[in-house]
Amino acid sequence: xxxxxxxxxxxxxxxxxxxxxxxxxxxxxxxxxxxxxxxxxxxxxxxxxxxxxxxxxxxxxxxxxxxxxxxxxxxxxxxxxxxxxxxxxxxxxxxxxxxxxxxxxxxxxxxxxxxxxxxxxxxxxxxxxxxxxxxxxxxxxxxxxxxxxxxxxxxxxxxxxxxxxxxxxxxxxxxxxxxxxxxxxxxxxxxxxxxxxxxxxxxxxxxxxxxxxxxxxxxxxxxxxxxxxxxxxxxxxxxxxxxxxxxxxxxxxxxxxxxxxxxxxxxxxxxxxxxxxxxxxxxxxxxxx
Amino acid sequence: xxxxxxxxxxxxxxxxxxxxxxxxxxxxxxxxxxxxxxxxxxxxxxxxxxxxxxxxxxxxxxxxxxxxxxxxxxxxxxxxxxxxxxxxxxxxxxxxxxxxxxxxxxxxxxxxxxxxxxxxxxxxxxxxxxxxxxxxxxxxxxxxxxxxxxxxxxxxxxxxxxxxxxxxxxxxxxxxxxxxxxxxxxxxxxxxxxxxxxxxxxxxxxxxxxxxxxxxxxxxxxxxxxxxxxxxxxxxxxxxxxxxxxxxxxxxxxxxxxxxxxxxxxxxxxxxxxxxxxxxxxxxxxxxxxxxxxxxxxxxxxxxxxxxxxxxxxxxxxxxxxx
Numbered sequence: 001x002x003x004x005x006x007x008x009x010x011x012x013x014x015x016x017x018x019x020x021x022x023x024x025x026x027x028x029x030x031x032x033x034x035x036x037x038x039x040x041x042x043x044x045x046x047x048x049x050x051x052x053x054x055x056x057x058x059x060x061x062x063x064x065x066x067x068x069x070x071x072x073x074x075x076x077x078x079x080x081x082x083x084x085x086x087x088x089x090x091x092x093x094x095x096x097x098x099x100x101x102x103x104x105x106x107x108x109x110x111x112x113x114x115x116x117x118x119x120x121x122x123x124x125x126x127x128x129x130x131x132x133x134x135x136x137x138x139x140x141x142x143x144x145x146x147x148x149x150x151x152x153x154x155x156x157x158x159x160x161x162x163x164x165x166x167x168x169x170x171x172x173x174x175x176x177x178x179x180x181x182x183x184x185x186x187x188x189x190x191x192x193x194x195x196x197x198x199x200x201x202x203x204x205x206x207x208x209x210x211x212x213x214x215x216x217x218x219x220x221x222x223x224x225x226x227x228x229x230x231x232x233x234x235x236x237x238x239x240x241x242x243x244x245x246x247x248x249x250x251x252x253x254x255x256x257x258x259x260x261x262x263x264x265x266x267x268x269x270x271x272x273x274x275x276x277x278x279x280x281x282x283x284x285x286x287x288x289x
Numbered sequence: 290x291x292x293x294x295x296x297x298x299x300x301x302x303x304x305x306x307x308x309x310x311x312x313x314x315x316x317x318x319x320x321x322x323x324x325x326x327x328x329x330x331x332x333x334x335x336x337x338x339x340x341x342x343x344x345x346x347x348x349x350x351x352x353x354x355x356x357x358x359x360x361x362x363x364x365x366x367x368x369x370x371x372x373x374x375x376x377x378x379x380x381x382x383x384x385x386x387x388x389x390x391x392x393x394x395x396x397x398x399x400x401x402x403x404x405x406x407x408x409x410x411x412x413x414x415x416x417x418x419x420x421x422x423x424x425x426x427x428x429x430x431x432x433x434x435x436x437x438x439x440x441x442x443x444x445x446x447x448x449x450x451x452x453x454x455x456x457x458x459x460x461x462x463x464x465x466x467x468x469x470x471x472x473x474x475x476x477x478x479x480x481x482x483x484x485x486x487x488x489x490x491x492x493x494x495x496x497x498x499x500x501x502x503x504x505x506x507x508x509x510x511x512x513x514x515x516x517x518x519x520x521x522x523x524x525x526x527x528x529x530x531x532x533x534x535x536x537x538x539x540x541x542x543x544x545x546x547x548x549x550x551x552x553x554x555x556x557x558x559x560x561x562x563x564x565x566x567x568x569x570x571x572x573x574x575x576x577x578x579x580x581x582x583x584x585x586x587x588x589x590x591x592x593x594x595x596x597x598x599x600x601x602x603x604x605x606x607x608x609x610x611x612x
Contacts, residue, residue, distance in 0.1 A: 038400040090588035095399050096344060100540065100587045103346075107533065108580035114573030218573070222529075226411060229404055264419045264426070271415070274408045279395045 002259070009138050010255045016144035018251015019151040023206045024224055025231035025243040026155060027199035033238025034175040034195040037095075040102040041082070043225025044109035045200050049075050049207030050216040051113060057124045057211070064124055065146070068208035072201050079200025084193040106222075113218040121215040129212045147209040154205050155244055161198070162240075171195050175238075227254075230274040236284030245285065291547065295464050298548040302453045309446045318445055324558045325452040326514050330531060331538035331550035332459040333507030338536065339544035340472060341499045342479030343398060347406030348535045350388065350413050351381040351504040353527035355511025357417060360429045360521055365422075370440035374512045381508020382501045384413075389500035393493055398482070407529070414527035428522025431515060440516050452513060456551070459506055463547050475499050476545070507535065537579055541586050543595025552594055557582070 024046060031039045049071055056067030086105065091097035131142035162168040173181040174191045182188045214220070231250050235242025250270060258266030277284060309318060330352055338344045358377035362368040368376070388409050397405055417423040435443045442448050466472040474495045477485040486492050515521050534557075542553025560582075561575035568574040590597040 038404070086584070090584050092588070092591075094591075096342075097587050097591070099344065099400055099403060100536075101584050103533070103536075104580040104583035104587070106580075108577050108584070111573035111576040111580065115568075115571045115577065118572065226408065233404070262419075265415065268412060268415045271408045271412045275391075275405060275412070278397060278401060278405045278408075279391055282395065282397070282401060 005137050007259065009140075010259045011252055012138060013141055013144055014251045014253075014255020015248055016140070016148040016251070017255070018248040019148040020144075020206055020209050020247075021224075021227055021231055021251055022244045022247020023151045023154055023202055023209070025228045025235070025247050026158065026240060027202035027206075028228050029232045029235065029238055029240060029243040030158075030202075031196055031199040032232060033240075034171055035083075035192050037087075037091075037098040037102070038229075039196075039199070040099065040225070041087075041105040041109065042102075042199075042203070042228060043221035043223075044106040044113075045075070045079070045221070046203045046207060046224055047113060047216065047218060047221035048078070048109060049204040050211055050214075050220060051117065051122075052204070053208050053211045054122050054124060054216055058122075064126065064208050064211045068205055071208060072204040075204035076197045076201040080193045080197035082200075083196035084189065087196070088189060088192060106225075110218050110222065117218065119217055119219075121217040123215045124211050126212050141213065143209070143212040150205065150209055154202065155240070158198070158202070159240065167191075167194055226274070227270055230270050230277075232284075233274060233282070234277050234284055236286040239284065239286040242284055242286035291464075291467065294547050295460060298460050298551055299457060301551070302457055306450055306453050309449050315445075318449060320558065320562060322445065322449050322452060322517060324554050325449070325456050326510050326517065327534055327538055327558060328456050328551050328554040329452075329459060329510035329513065330507050330535040331542070331554050332456070332463065333503050333505070333510060334535040335503075335539040335544060335546075335550045336463070336466065336506060337499050337503035339539055339546070339549065340466060340479065341475045341496065341503075342545075343496065343499070344403050344536065345406040345503075345532070346403040346529075346536070347388075347408070347410035347532050348504075348507050349527050349529060349532040350406065350410040351385055351507040352511035352514070352531045352535075353410070353413060353417065353523075354384045355381045355508030356515040356521045356526040357423055357429075357511075358508075359512040359515040360431050361423065363431055364429060369438060370516065371438070374440065374509070374516075377512040378505045378509045381511065382505035384508075385500045385504020386497060388504075389497050393496045393500075407532070410527055410529065410532060414523050417527055418523035423523070426522070428520060428525075431519040433519060441519075448517065455509065455513065460547065460551075462502075462506070467547065471495065471498060479545070537583055539593075541582055541593055543593030543597075546593065546595040549593050549595045556594070 024042070028039060028042050031037065052071045052074060053064050053067045056062040056070060057064055062070070082105070087098065087101050091101045128142050132139040133142055133145055162171060170181070170186050170191050171194065173186060174188055178188055181191070227250060231243055231246040234249065235244070235246030250273070253269050253273060254266065257269030261268070305321060309321065313321070330348065333351065334345065334348050355377040358380045359373050362373035362376055363370060388406065392402055392405050418426050423429065433441065435441050466475070474485065474490045477490060478492045478495060482492055511526065515526070538553035538557055539550045540553070541557060542551065543549030557579055560578060564575040564578050586593060592599070
């Protein structure tokens, strides 16, 4: 019923969108792996970064990809102070407390955006949004090709930061053994906040990559958050290669299920995977446990 | 002490009922009706999340099942409203047992349980949104027919009184739970499930009973919601707003306490109305206040308002003893 070219094209485009999903999931899995918290505010923070990119384009005439350079440090700072001043002190370290505090934060952020920007969807007009790059018989969406490239580079940079810098070493130490790390003089609260900040900064890049081909409204991030959780659980909570491979996989699944089931039922494939993984292999494909 | 709590709550419900009978402006009565529907939803959530410590982020799955059962059975099958209500509660409980069986078999708890309940609610929302059987994205209406047999009244006060009776019954249910062996097992597994298991509590069975009961009660709230507004669609019935509202009300009021959900629902919705009237029509500010209250509660009053006052009292009597 579909020609092989259409199917292949949909899958490749899905794979490339999956790379941006992977970037969102990367932040989430890093935060989980180190702080052992499920960050429900991740989706709302993605919405914030998308609005920041939109503001950069609308009021300062920046290209969305250039805006990333300004939004990333801003999101880094937001993430750092959120963890340091709100999530850390308010939750007092209890698992349930953190879950509820981040849920409360996500509702506050989402509705502040609603109050500030109302529920209209905002888009950025660029001349390359509908641009295509021909690859053999396939036509690839230009923003998605850029998304794939930047996501891969970001993941590589993140790997370098974690493995080749002092703060990366400290982050890995805290993730493995919190008490031991604090005994050798690592400031755990600072490392937690730095990790949260790095995870949030990933969202700034993802926001910039999404904006040319997506719209943003106050609830946009909520649509991504379950997708990101699915990727994190599928790849194994806390596993960075898991998040990358999980992201690509979910992108393909979403493309395939919306091709065969239509747009309204399309998302169901992702949730079913989520439920099945949680039920039968909660450690995921690359889970450490 | 516990008995006084129950009596307090019942007295409050009676006062609300009397106020309604004496006469309330229509918009206030509507607010009270909505408060009681949210109270019932939160009381359902509280049975599992409060006493059992299993925080669900997806009670919309049960609320929506109740609401859709009520609507579809009456509209498409011409079944009597009260029979539909019983079926709705039973179906909700069944969905609860199904989700519980899968999740507890897999040993999910904490964040994992929260996430899987959220995912189940989303799956149901997408299904209800695309099936013709449930009216698809357009939603469904219940035919307007007044009379006790239809559970619709031209005078909305009667509906409110019936709602108050259901809330009171849910209070008695919670009270029974607090005094029963089942309730003791449930609280024991919240505090330390491994210790409870080691002492011979069949934790799988207790969790299953708790989620079935909790889902049934929340489904009842869904049935009454549909019957009150006579219109539902997938985003209302299965939307995450109701999961969040149930959790908010129970936690802010005091999770795992008898009157916590009632206090929480009345306070939050009352505060929401006040915010709305002060914010001059800017959407969303009431939910900003909700979110801030939730964060403050977790930070400063982990046992909710009910626990906060219990603490104050304890501290005051300790101070009196010291003096």
